[in-house]
Amino acid sequence: MRMTKRLVPQFTFYDRTGIEALLEKKAEEGWLLEKISNFGWKLKRIKPKKIHYAVTYFPKVSAFDPKPSEELLRFQEFCAHTGWKLAASTAQMQIFYNEAENPIPIETDPEIELENIEASAKKSFLPAYWAWFACSVLQMVLLLYRLSEDFIGVISSNVNLFTGVSWIILFLMSLMEILGFYSWRKKGRKAIETDGSFVPTRGFRNIVLALSGLVMICFAALAVSLGGKYGLILLICTGTYFLVLVTVWGITEGMKKLGFHAEDTRLVTIIASIVLSILLVIVMIPKVIEAIQVRWPKENQTTYTYKGSVFTSYQDNMPLKLEDLTDIGDTEYSYYFRGDESLIASEMTGNQHPHMDQLGADDLNYAIYEVKFSFLFRSVLNDLLHRFDDWYGMNDQPINYREVDADPWNADRVFQEYAGDEAENEFLLCYGNRIVFIRPDFVLNEEQMKTVAEKLGK
Amino acid sequence: MPRAKFQTLTEQMFYILLCLKEECYGLDILDRVPNMTGNRVNVGSGTLYNLLEQFLEAGMIRETKVEGRRRSYILTGKGREMLEKEYRRIQVQVSDYQRIFGEGEVK
Numbered sequence: 001m002r003m004t005k006r007l008v009p010q011f012t013f014y015d016r017t018g019i020e021a022l023l024e025k026k027a028e029e030g031w032l033l034e035k036i037s038n039f040g041w042k043l044k045r046i047k048p049k050k051i052h053y054a055v056t057y058f059p060k061v062s063a064f065d066p067k068p069s070e071e072l073l074r075f076q077e078f079c080a081h082t083g084w085k086l087a088a089s090t091a092q093m094q095i096f097y098n099e100a101e102n103p104i105p106i107e108t109d110p111e112i113e114l115e116n117i118e119a120s121a122k123k124s125f126l127p128a129y130w131a132w133f134a135c136s137v138l139q140m141v142l143l144l145y146r147l148s149e150d151f152i153g154v155i156s157s158n159v160n161l162f163t164g165v166s167w168i169i170l171f172l173m174s175l176m177e178i179l180g181f182y183s184w185r186k187k188g189r190k191a192i193e194t195d196g197s198f199v200p201t202r203g204f205r206n207i208v209l210a211l212s213g214l215v216m217i218c219f220a221a222l223a224v225s226l227g228g229k230y231g232l233i234l235l236i237c238t239g240t241y242f243l244v245l246v247t248v249w250g251i252t253e254g255m256k257k258l259g260f261h262a263e264d265t266r267l268v269t270i271i272a273s274i275v276l277s278i279l280l281v282i283v284m285i286p287k288v289i290e291a292i293q294v295r296w297p298k299e300n301q302t303t304y305t306y307k308g309s310v311f312t313s314y315q316d317n318m319p320l321k322l323e324d325l326t327d328i329g330d331t332e333y334s335y336y337f338r339g340d341e342s343l344i345a346s347e348m349t350g351n352q353h354p355h356m357d358q359l360g361a362d363d364l365n366y367a368i369y370e371v372k373f374s375f376l377f378r379s380v381l382n383d384l385l386h387r388f389d390d391w392y393g394m395n396d397q398p399i400n401y402r403e404v405d406a407d408p409w410n411a412d413r414v415f416q417e418y419a420g421d422e423a424e425n426e427f428l429l430c431y432g433n434r435i436v437f438i439r440p441d442f443v444l445n446e447e448q449m450k451t452v453a454e455k456l457g458k
Numbered sequence: 459m460p461r462a463k464f465q466t467l468t469e470q471m472f473y474i475l476l477c478l479k480e481e482c483y484g485l486d487i488l489d490r491v492p493n494m495t496g497n498r499v500n501v502g503s504g505t506l507y508n509l510l511e512q513f514l515e516a517g518m519i520r521e522t523k524v525e526g527r528r529r530s531y532i533l534t535g536k537g538r539e540m541l542e543k544e545y546r547r548i549q550v551q552v553s554d555y556q557r558i559f560g561e562g563e564v565k
Contacts, residue, residue, distance in 0.1 A: 056504050074527040078503035081485050108502035109470060109509070116508065 001045070005031065008040040010212065012177060013093065013125035014117050014184070015203030016055035023087075023095070027051035032097070036090040038249055052098045054084060054106045059119035063091035064265040066256045079106055092120035110198035114188045117201075121181060129174045136171035143167065151383035152369045155376070156347035157340045162222040169211045176204055225343070237285050244276045306356035314338075318350050320455035322364045325440070325448045331361040345371045345380070366438040368456060377433055384428055384435060385415060397422060406430075408446045410453035431457035464516060467544040470501045474509055475541050478533040481522050484510050513537065 011019050023033055030048040033041060056079075061072050068076075076086050076094070082104050084096035096106060107113040143164050146154050154160045180202070188199040219238075223231045251272050255265040300315045316337040322328050332355045339348035348368045354361040369384065371377050388399040397420025406414040409429050417426035425443055429436040429452070436456045444452065467475070473491045482490065484506065491501050501509075510531065513519040518537035523530040533541070 054504075070527060074529075075504070075507050077527055078485060078488070078507045081488055082503045084503065104500045104502055106502045106504035108500060109468065109505040112505055112508045112512075116504075 003045045004034070005043050005045075006040045007043065010205055010208050012180070012201075012203035012205070012208075014057070014121050014181060015201045015205070016057075016117070017200040018203045018205060019055045019095070020053040023053040023097070024051060027053075027097070033087040033095060036088040036093075036095070041088070049099070052100070052103055053087070054079075054096045054098070056094045056096065056106050056113075057092050057116045057120035058094050059092050059116055059123055061092055062262040062266070063124065064252065064256065064262040064269065066259045066262065066265070082106070091124050107198075110188070110196060111192045113198060114185070114192065118185060126178070126181065129177050132170055133174040133178060136167050136174060139163075139167040140171055150387075152345060152347050152380045153340075155371075155380075156342050156345045156369075158222050158225045158342045161342050161344070162218045165218050166215050169215055173204075173208060173211055176207065180204060221343070240280055240285060244273075244280050247276060248272050304355060311356055313355060318352060319368075320350065320364070320366065320452060322352050322362055324451055324455060325364070325444065326362065326442070328362070331355075331358050339367075344373055345369070345376065362441040364440055366436060366456065368434060368436050370434045372433070374433060377435075381428075381430065381435060384437065388417070399424075401428060408449045410450060410457060429453070429457065434458055463512070464518070464540060466547065467540065469499055470505060471509060471513075472541070472544055473499055474501060474506065475513070475518065475533060475537055478519050478531050478537070481530050481532045483528055483530045485528070 009019075009022060011022075026033070026043060027046070028048055028050060030046055031043040032046045032051070033053075034044045035042040058072055058075055061069060072094075079086070079094075079096050083098045083100050084103065084106055085098070087095045087097045089095060143154070143160075146160075154164075184199065184201060191197045191199045223234050226234055248269060252265060252269045255268060260268075300317075302313050302315070303310050304313055305311070311334075313332075313334040314336040316335050318335045318337040321335065322333070334351075334353050334355065336351040336353075337348060339346065341347075346369070350364070350366045350368070352364040354363060369380055371380055385401045391399045397418075400418050401415040402418055404414050404416045404427075406412060406429075409427070411429045411431055413430040415428040417424045417428075425441075426437070426439045429438065431453070434457070436452075438452060438456070440448075464471070470491070473494060474487055477487045477490045477494065487506055487510075488501060488503060491499055510519070514521065514531075516536070517534055518540055519531045520534050521529055522532050
């Protein structure tokens, strides 16, 4: 029979009503709270019984205190005098239980209780959520900027989708918790003023659990979609992230055990978090990935030397090659056809370039963009039509696109690039949910256009 | 906005200060208030701890003895003034009631 069990309850810090209700239910099921740590709540088996819990907040303590302060111990003695035993505590939150049938509550003045919750929240819960909020807003602004610059590129990457969704969820969670707290505080103050009552706290446990679950699902989907070696890289990155968390936790707990002052421990914890995070992002992860990639065979690519420099030649399977359009003779080419694909879109780039010793031979450049949901098509097309709005082409004329006859290309719509009023040899071809950007080195005749449609259209 | 601190006293504040007419350990107040009021008023341990801190800060009580974590307190002149002010406020309420309903007319 299991004598202990762990819970990761995801309660809002100030939700004393919800925490008390859950713990009282657990006591009736035969579980008593024993300890709270960074790894969840530990409960021990007891004989099922009705136990009263009281969650109180003691703002004078810090999560970095090396040991309970004299003031906290005196507070706990006061509580013990009325039968309240300390079950567990974390930072300012003190959780007591009482086995008496009708114990006198620890808090009998709602105004003082609200003041203590507010002071404790300002010390721990609120700064953390405001920091989350600020980071998520910054990330969302960056994401919006990237979307405005390269819409299809962003939505074609599962990594971008996952991080974007995660930051949006983090934004929503932090906003919900912050607004929830201030709304509860406002109601609480009003109730105290009108009838002196305490407004029960209301957390967002289910919503937080659902949103956390969504992040997990996104993460799993990302790992599956990346697959194989990239999935392994993701796993290593995640593992390294948890290693940082555990290291920071170890430093904090170690300093507390060695009796360092709370302020020193706090400062070192903050510095360690920042330094290790920077090391993680800038040094460790790229090195780990590099170390792994060195051992993987480079697919479809070789190297050649030209005038003492090393160049890469790709041999990817391009859907359209120059030789499909014209005679290339003996020219040696690099065939590059790579890109990214997400759950909602894909972006593939094709470049056929002659080797360096044969510069001057024709080359071929194109990109294939495809959306998996029709409603995204218009946004992608608009993005592509306006991506060179700030660019200038021949004779310093601004670049723009004009719709031209689509029939020769067997396409739904075709847009040709212009520099001012001068037509350029670059086209956007629409085939269903697919858009092809093509920039051949020479003007294509109708037969070649049909070949493009056959090879790159749907 | 909540009422201004100590402009008026809650029942719990009133009885805690009343207990401190004579020197008293903080913990003992937890038993004295229910005894004094026939169990009509109870003060929670957390509430008492916080109120003693606030009374001290406001100069309404002062510490007389510190024995480890045990501390005893006594009412100061300011605390006594606050109690008297509250007493007069309650008396005005009583006399207002009597003026309206007449003395002794309580259901």
